Amino acid sequence: MSVMIGIDPHKLLHAACAIDRSEEELGQLQVRSGPRQLSELLSWATRFEQRTWAIESAGGLGYLLAQQLLGHGETVLDVPPTLSARVRVLGSGRSNKNDANDARAVAIAALRSRSVAAVRAEDHVSVLRLLAKAQLDASRARSRACSRLHALVRELVPGGIRKEIVAGQALQVLDAIETVNATQRQRLELARETLEEIELLDVRMKRSKQRITEAVKASGTTLIDVYGIGPIIAATIIGYTGDITRFPTSGHYAAYNGTAPIEFSSSGRTVHRLSRRGNRTLNHAIHMIAVTQIRHLDSEGRAYFDRKVAEGRTKREAMRSLKRQISDRVHKHLVADARNK
Template sequence: MRVITIGIDPHKSSHTAVAVDGAGHKTGQRRFVVNAGTFTQLMRWCEPWPERRFAIEGAGGLGRALAQQLAAAGEDVVDVPSTLSARARLLATGGDRKTDPADALHVAQVALFRQDLRKVTPEDQSTILRLLTERHDDLVNERTRTTNRLHAVLRDLLPGGAPTGLSADKAATLMKGIRPITATDNCRRDIARDLLAHLRRLDQQAKANEAQIRDALAASQTTLTSLPGLGTVLAARILGHIGDIDRFPTEHHFASYVGAAPLDASSGKNIRHRLNTGGNRALNSALHIIAVCQIRNPGRGQDYYLRKIAEGKTPAEARRALKRRLSNVVYRIMKRDRRSHLATAA
């Protein structure tokens, strides 16, 4: 029996599905309004094709909910990046003309001829870690914004302003000595009190969030934190973004994904490489932080960095070389942990 590929172009209010056969020819099309019954309607529509697989554009974005429902139901689902579907549309039309049915068709055709697409799996512990680290980033950013605003208000209330490195306790101590004279200063003091209360709430939320991250990381049984410079939050971020390490065949594929591998830019006899500004920037940032920590403290990372400097590389080039090396180390640790988990489960 032939396998039918069903491409889906997801939107907030509707999902458009197009079914194609093995040759890429359309065999069915339907638009579904997004509501509580969307998944049931889609499954009923797909009943004529028992041998099927689904391709969803942006299965980690607008298509996440539907992709997870399909994966939980045991369906074969792959994630089609929007960049690939856009290229397919350009090749098919010669321009940028697009409709939802056409987009769904191109998504299905990409899945039909590309065998390296990421398979969608049910959400697991890595998803929890990613959610918690994203919440951690939100709290840190909001705390920074609130602290800066409080610092600006205190600057107008205190002679010389508040010192750098302002914390909630330091701000509270400073505010005890404020004696407003004008109505304007009274208003500033009230705003400062509100900002201070908000800062304390953020500190409490961040503390609770970090405790949740520690518990979730312990449940994952990772050994990533054994790597110098890699703390709890960074380890959780790496696990949350990577998910299943087995989807990367080699450490070179992994390095390309995190943007740690240089890009080949050779032409003719001119052999050269250029900096990779793509890849997963959250993971690239994590590698950068680890590299900076290792460069600052004595150890194998610092030794490697200094050796590259002695070879004539600039500090930036030596740091990028260390990031590439750290990418390999992270990959090997995660592969080792994966083998250990499989052995324990067996």
């Protein structure tokens, strides 16, 4: 008998519920998160010979458990939280919000949905995602530190630092400041500490970029052949896309990264609007590619952008069209890379 085991993962415990093909409940279990979580779940599930595991947010709280199950040869599905929540809300008689019902909703969602993806073992895609996220986190931390430094210096020097912060130039500005009271001395001390933080982040980002460059080169991807894609953007796209084969067409991929417009239709009137859905990290990466192409007059992207503007589109609409074209081309390269492995 084929059995679907749904798991609602949490930081402190995991709730499991097993159902058959007719959605009849076969058993429930709660295990504490810890070294014994895997052995307890497998021991409980031994009575279900033909079993499939469905974990809500297998890329989030359920990531480690999903990878542990994969390591023991189990089949694991990743259920989006929105899908399991929809099952719970629409289900009759079991709509209460608790761990047992959540686990059952996860199992039903995996059993009935055709779009649930199988979890993959960690590979070079996981490495690139880790590196890309680390680079993104460092970049954001540097931006926050630069904003703090701008604010501090502006209260010490009229106009503050007028340009983008470069560590060497910022140090010269701070050295030239003469304080006249305790408040200014404290503010200057904080500015120097913030500058030291920026310098450390610069070193960290430089080291991170070197690792990303090596990892992208080792992956053998052809994404870097696209105008405007460097190692960091390539790592971001590969890492946050995951398994490209889960997208049947380039249109599905465009919907996932938010470059496909959303249709709003009513009373025979059809309007397509900007999509705010999808993976925003991927959308930002594609946006940066489009900006780079538009800035260079000799690129194909700039020629496409100019052609759309000449057809009567606004610059914003032309940018959206260009981003969709880039998304399609990225999808084509990722599919080719997957076939050549």
